[in-house]
Amino acid sequence: MAEFSIIEKYFTSLGREHSDTSLSVGDDAAIISVPDGFEMVVSVDTMTEGIHFFEGLSPELLAHKLLAVNLSDMAAMGARPKWVTLAMGLSSHDEQWLKRFSETFDKVAKAHGVQLIGGDTTEGPLVLSLTIMGLLPKGMSMQRSKAAVGDDIYCSGYIGDAALALTKLLGEQNLTDDVFSDVLPALHMPQPQVTLGQRLLGQVSCCIDLSDGLIGDGEHIAQQSGVSLEIEIRSLPISDAYRQYLKEGGFIKYAIAGGDDYQLLFTAPQGKESTFEKMAKELDVKITKIGRVTKQGDTLVQLLDDGKPSLTKLKAFQHFR
Incomplete structure (x- = not known):
């Protein structure tokens, strides 16, 4: 399955849609609006097979933990999580694996009010990298x-x-x-x-x-x-x-x-x-x-x-x- 087919079939419209998302998955970049009185908080985490998780770990558990560790960074800042981008290195194009991963990703993202707005896929060892963005009232960070x-x-x-x-x-x-x-x-x-x-x-x-x-x-x-x-x-x-x-x-x-x-x-x-x-x-x-x-x-x-x-x-x- 080609890269764009993977994105279109499994990684479009995941998570909760937001009115302040001007442009989401499908273009060269996403566009989002930051409301007055707020700052954007950004964090990224990467998980690599054989280092951060065992080979063969289920796609459901991978999707959950990938989102959870990034959401925890938002929690530490007191931010309201809003958007994520996902970059994936895939060793194979197993459609059943992709389906299970994306369904769990969607479920966890919606539970926390997060929208997937972009990302990238490439062939190689299984590597998952998530960038998360949230909103924080100005001057309120817990540094x-x-x-x-x-x-x-x-x-x-x-x-x-x-x-x-x-x-x-x-x-x-x-x-x-x-x-x-x-x-x-x-x-x-x-x-x-x-x-x-x-x-x-x-x-x-x-x-x-x-x-x-x-x-x-x-x-x-x-x-x-x-x-x-x-x-x-x-x-x-x-x-x-x-x-x-x-x-x-x-x-x-x-x-x-x-x-x-x-x-x-x-x-x-x-x-x-x-x-x-x-x-x-x-x-x-x-x-x-x-x-x-x-x-x-x-x-x-x-x-x-x-x-x-x-x-x-x-x-x-x-x-x-």
């Missing part, structure tokens, strides 16, 4: 550089499940069937906190999505804000499945440095606990206070165990080693 000494540190959802599932798939650990089945969805089908991100606008100092692990992304905040973070290990939000794994002799390190969580890590002035408790109930999202921001010291992210410095030494995830 990594705005954490302040004295702020409390919060985390949404649960962390560590995706990394724990990956250890099983890599053959590094032999998890029980119950634990593995409970943690696997976090790896393949992360749930981006888009609504929460928008509700955090005006309430928090800074925000980041947890893709590289708690230590790694915490270090990003610390470096760009010129501060240090103290995080209490015993306060980390871990799931019942992860707690069961710990009871069976497991390690907490996957919740600290594992990555692939796609939850929100954010800082806020002291005294916001009741605000976030109410927000958590309204959105049915777990929000946990896990530490505080301190003056910059020798360690960007200091782990505490019951208030005392932990001897745990973990490194952040790196894309290039």
Whole structure:
């Protein structure tokens, strides 16, 4: 099947249409309008077979995760996701694969109010690259550089499940069937906190999505804000499945440095606990206070165990080693 036939059959009119999309799929470029009082937020993520996902992973799971990791970037900025462009390297033109991928892509995109407005296809190894654009009220961004000494540190959802599932798939650990089945969805089908991100606008100092692990992304905040973070290990939000794994002799390190969580890590002035408790109930999202921001010291992210410095030494995830 030729490139233009693939685009016309499988990637036209996907997602939710927007009145501020002047020109979409089918021309040399898309045209969109940014309303007065808003800024455009742009991010891109690329997934490569054999590096970011296993060979043979279903097109449904690929479509879901590709959109989810990009939506999580919008969530971290507090932006309302609106448009995406998709570039695909395809090793074959399997029409059944394309149908399944595009149907799931359409479903997830519509659920989050996103419209596909352009892209590209080429022959080669399976590579999926998505550029996402959203709208943010001017001057309201939750940048990594705005954490302040004295702020409390919060985390949404649960962390560590995706990394724990990956250890099983890599053959590094032999998890029980119950634990593995409970943690696997976090790896393949992360749930981006888009609504929460928008509700955090005006309430928090800074925000980041947890893709590289708690230590790694915490270090990003610390470096760009010129501060240090103290995080209490015993306060980390871990799931019942992860707690069961710990009871069976497991390690907490996957919740600290594992990555692939796609939850929100954010800082806020002291005294916001009741605000976030109410927000958590309204959105049915777990929000946990896990530490505080301190003056910059020798360690960007200091782990505490019951208030005392932990001897745990973990490194952040790196894309290039």
